[in-house]
Amino acid sequence: MEPNFEGICAIVRSVGWGAAEILANQAQSFEVEKSGDSPVTSADLAANRYILEKLQAVFDPQVFAYLSEETYQSEPLESRIGRDWVWIIDPLDGTKDFINRTGEYAMHIALTYRGRPVVAVVACPGFGKLYSATLRGGTWVENQNGDRQRLQVSNKTEFSDLTVVASRSHRDARFNQLMDHFPVTQQKQIGSVGCKIAAIVEQKADLYVSLSGKSAAKDWDFAAPELILTEAGGQFTYFDQSPIQYNREDVSQWGGILASNGQVHGELCQTAIALLEEIDRG
Numbered sequence: 125m126e127p128n129f130e131g132i133c134a135i136v137r138s139v140g141w142g143a144a145e146i147l148a149n150q151a152q153s154f155e156v157e158k159s160g161d162s163p164v165t166s167a168d169l170a171a172n173r174y175i176l177e178k179l180q181a182v183f184d185p186q187v188f189a190y191l192s193e194e195t196y197q198s199e200p201l202e203s204r205i206g207r208d209w210v211w212i213i214d215p216l217d218g219t220k221d222f223i224n225r226t227g228e229y230a231m232h233i234a235l236t237y238r239g240r241p242v243v244a245v246v247a248c249p250g251f252g253k254l255y256s257a258t259l260r261g262g263t264w265v266e267n268q269n270g271d272r273q274r275l276q277v278s279n280k281t282e283f284s285d286l287t288v289v290a291s292r293s294h295r296d297a298r299f300n301q302l303m304d305h306f307p308v309t310q311q312k313q314i315g316s317v318g319c320k321i322a323a324i325v326e327q328k329a330d331l332y333v334s335l336s337g338k339s340a341a342k343d344w345d346f347a348a349p350e351l352i353l354t355e356a357g358g359q360f361t362y363f364d365q366s367p368i369q370y371n372r373e374d375v376s377q378w379g380g381i382l383a384s385n386g387q388v389h390g391e392l393c394q395t396a397i398a399l400l401e402e403i404d405r406g
């Protein structure tokens with residue numbers, strides 16, 4: 125029997141709002157605990173503690189493994205590899221934007237089964253919104269007043285009508301070249317993967333392109349946003365159109381990823397591969 129994903133999602137939505145409040149309060153005043161390319165603040169740590177405590181009180185760690193950006197390095201690999209049910213958590217996605225106070229930061233929680241997301245919550249405290257999705261249950265947005273509505277991606281198909289979102293801070297020369305030659309010319313920069321996917325399910329954008337360089341995005345950056353997008357009718361794959369696998373030994377997601385409204389997904393994936401071949405030939 126399939127577990128009650130809607131019941132699980134209701135619990136995670138409540139945890140998501142609690143974590144969103146911690147982040148919004150910390151946004152007024154926080155400490156930078158680690159600077160550099162992967163900064164950590166007091167907000168990441170406080171939200172992480174809260175989320176793990178709340179989830180572990182309900183979802184027995186004997187049954188559910190936990191993979192969180194802030195604690196995965198201190199946990200042995202055996203605690204999660206080969207486990208069916210894994211919570212994948214990013215307590216603060218878009219830390220650079222959080223520090224720079226753009227409001228574009230998010231909190232991600234996904235429940236995965238055998239490496240694929242089945243329940244997801246993405247909160248965007250800077251915009252007072254929380255997105256949730258369950259496998260085959262659709263994508264929903266709610267505000268602090270409890271108003272809730274179902275979301276669907278755009279149905280745009282013409283390249284000239286599409287808008288692509290990409291990272292503000294994770295861009296190297298190869299990625300910039302890809303975007304310069306990309307057939308979709310309306311481009312926006314938004315911080316955090318969660319806020320980028322929120323823009324797509326709110327029909328303010330239609331695609332997201334991400335490419336690893338010396339470093340790569342990690343499982344917790346993509347797991348929850350992926351389900352939020354696919355349950356709203358979009359697609360989220362590697363450039364070769366294969367599905368993202370989570371909870372492998374290496375939590376880095378190397379290579380290129382396209383998230384889209386699903387209308388011209390295959391064509392854009394093929395274009396991205398062809399462009400990279402050309403760029404790499406020099």
Ligand SMILES: Nc1ncnc2c1ncn2[C@@H]1O[C@H](COP(=O)(O)O)[C@@H](OP(=O)(O)O)[C@H]1O
Nearest residue numbers: 217218219291294315316317336339340341345
């Ligand atoms: N090429 C890349 N290399 C490393 N991390 C990346 C990346 N692209 C995206 N990310 C990760 O994805 C998140 C969103 O990045 P961005 O706001 O630039 O789109 C960040 O997570 P964290 O803020 O949780 O560290 C960042 O670490």
Ligand SMILES: [Mg+2]
Nearest residue numbers: 214217218345
């Ligand atoms: Mg992140």
